[in-house]
Amino acid sequence: MVESSRIFTAALVVIGDEILSGRTHDKNIAQIAAWLQVQGIRLQEVRVIGDDMDAIADAVNALREKHDYLFTTGGIGPTHDDITVDAISRALGLEVIVHPDARAILERYYEEKGGVSEARLRMARTPEGAELIPNRYSGAPGMRIANVFIMAGVPAITAGMLDALTGELEGGARLLSETVGSWVAESEVADLLREAEKAHPDCQIGSYPFFREGKVGANFVVRSTEADALAACTRQLSKSLEAQGNPAYPGGI
Amino acid sequence: MVESSRIFTAALVVIGDEILSGRTHDKNIAQIAAWLQVQGIRLQEVRVIGDDMDAIADAVNALREKHDYLFTTGGIGPTHDDITVDAISRALGLEVIVHPDARAILERYYEEKGGVSEARLRMARTPEGAELIPNRYSGAPGMRIANVFIMAGVPAITAGMLDALTGELEGGARLLSETVGSWVAESEVADLLREAEKAHPDCQIGSYPFFREGKVGANFVVRSTEADALAACTRQLSKSLEAQGNPAYPGGI
Structure with a gap:
């Protein structure tokens, strides 16, 4: 361990x-x-x-x-x-x-x-x-x-x-993040987010809705100090968005 | 009173x-x-x-x-x-x-x-x-x-x-403000500010320096709930800036 x-x-x-x-x-x-x-x-x-x-x-x-x-x-x-x-x-x-x-x-x-x-x-x-x-x-x-x-x-x-x-202060493991965006109301994907977070206990997911170009959308930010867990969680989230018919934009919208 | x-x-x-x-x-x-x-x-x-x-x-x-x-x-x-x-x-x-x-x-x-x-x-x-x-x-x-x-x-x-x-919450006298700007280092006018504030006890003056167009300048914000005191303090500040050779811009820069 x-x-x-x-x-x-x-x-x-x-x-x-x-x-x-x-x-x-x-x-x-x-x-x-x-x-x-x-x-x-x-x-x-x-x-x-x-x-x-x-x-x-x-x-x-x-x-x-x-x-x-x-x-x-x-x-x-x-x-x-x-x-x-x-x-x-x-x-x-x-x-x-x-x-x-x-x-x-x-x-x-x-x-x-x-x-x-x-x-x-x-x-x-x-x-x-x-x-x-x-x-x-x-x-x-x-x-x-x-x-x-x-x-x-x-x-x-x-x-x-x-x-x-810069570089003068002692810090710990850097908190890494990946963003996935989608043109979807966050209320339609609340379950997906919860499931992805539950399946990856080392990750937290934040959901940040916006209104732009007359449409609703949201960016989902996955955070972790573990690069592998971060990648896996982001992958699951993107796939489950796509499976619901919501194209996922790596890096966010 | x-x-x-x-x-x-x-x-x-x-x-x-x-x-x-x-x-x-x-x-x-x-x-x-x-x-x-x-x-x-x-x-x-x-x-x-x-x-x-x-x-x-x-x-x-x-x-x-x-x-x-x-x-x-x-x-x-x-x-x-x-x-x-x-x-x-x-x-x-x-x-x-x-x-x-x-x-x-x-x-x-x-x-x-x-x-x-x-x-x-x-x-x-x-x-x-x-x-x-x-x-x-x-x-x-x-x-x-x-x-x-x-x-x-x-x-x-x-x-x-x-x-x-809007209009639903009980409030008190509105805090009024006037801004005067000048292309001057605030360190050159620190005394003026202190004197103007001292002469007008109902007013506070904030000094907000900036660097723009390659020059130093500052905006001075006079605040008071009393309109007359605010006007008098702003007038004194503008005049004393001008007297020092620093053009004063009403409304700020």
């Missing part, structure tokens, strides 16, 4: 009034979720909260012990509403310091852009003991303190920070 | 493995957030969790007492992974019943589409005592039980359900 490898989990706290007001459409959830999958880490929970000291500290403390990794996005810029570093430091019982390496990075970055003002220096503040996460895009770094990863709110900057972290 | 009206708050639980895997980009957070603003209700927290009975029940119980309204999206379809109704019923200590009106709706909807199968009948299941929320799009209704609103995962269907609820 092969011992199954440990599962690594993560949570994400998205910080920002602009998301809660509906003004800004979050892009970091999907981006971080997809990146974590590749690292073999499962995103299990996301919380979106406002620029509020207590809300941030409470969310960080509720999630950092439940998961191997906790990511935050947003609130690390130079303005008065950027309070993430203060809130996380409070949550962890740490002082806020001006990180010397972060200060040096900002001094280089702003050398020909008017120098490091008091506002810009805010972006060198970190919880005491934090390591920096490089930001190849705009100077001001992200931070890692214990299992908490403090990332930017601007998706392009967060993408660069994730890139810098 | 005018008494300020009570503030109404809401939370949202987004249910679905497909969001946590990064496969599907959530659209319901922004859609529900924007809709709530118009109802005079503030979205204060969102949680995204997987198709897991305990996770759903825990999130619902953690949030329904903290807020005036709790919305959920996802997991009310006909397939085996649709467990929202069961999880919320468990959280509220209620039985799951087949709602006679929901059954009648589905019987009409599927009359010429093959009839109501066992899988389809799953979509008529509600917590005992729930009221239905019409779904003008695809038959299967949403539900309201106490202060919990159970909505679809497909954004177009949720939009129709929100439409049916």
Whole structure:
């Protein structure tokens, strides 16, 4: 019997009034979720909260012990509403310091852009003991303190920070997935899905209906850490869809 | 002195493995957030969790007492992974019943589409005592039980359900907002923002930087329930940006 490898989990706290007001459409959830999958880490929970000291500290403390990794996005810029570093430091019982390496990075970055003002220096503040996460895009770094990863709110900057972290975090077996699509109402194939999942206990199947081109359809996503089980389950599902007269599209519609 | 009206708050639980895997980009957070603003209700927290009975029940119980309204999206379809109704019923200590009106709706909807199968009948299941929320799009209704609103995962269907609820929920003073944009690094105007906010205690200012067309810029969003204070704060901010040599774009960039 092969011992199954440990599962690594993560949570994400998205910080920002602009998301809660509906003004800004979050892009970091999907981006971080997809990146974590590749690292073999499962995103299990996301919380979106406002620029509020207590809300941030409470969310960080509720999630950092439940998961191997906790990511935050947003609130690390130079303005008065950027309070993430203060809130996380409070949550962890740490002082806020001006990180010397972060200060040096900002001094280089702003050398020909008017120098490091008091506002810009805010972006060198970190919880005491934090390591920096490089930001190849705009100077001001992200931070890692214990299992908490403090990332930017601007998706392009967060993408660069994730890139810098790629391969750095310990993960488990990667969750693999295959998608099969069909122009069928999911209610007509509920039994097929249940049967395919039952016959392959290492797999889960998700059913994602849509309406497009005036027709109903659904994509069925089979997930497993076992490549063989995944292939077998996907095959059974495709065959049983075809047997019912519903052409199955590998890769989804 | 005018008494300020009570503030109404809401939370949202987004249910679905497909969001946590990064496969599907959530659209319901922004859609529900924007809709709530118009109802005079503030979205204060969102949680995204997987198709897991305990996770759903825990999130619902953690949030329904903290807020005036709790919305959920996802997991009310006909397939085996649709467990929202069961999880919320468990959280509220209620039985799951087949709602006679929901059954009648589905019987009409599927009359010429093959009839109501066992899988389809799953979509008529509600917590005992729930009221239905019409779904003008695809038959299967949403539900309201106490202060919990159970909505679809497909954004177009949720939009129709929100439409049916428009004007039905008690809200407070609507949070108004004005946006001013400028092609400036937010770190150069941090003081201006702080001063404008300090001079107008009824207003909050959010600063949202971006990189576009190879240039840095930011949008500053002033929020208040008081129209006069909002206008005065926005005016001060625009003037002080201009005085610094940064053209201010009303409405944002």
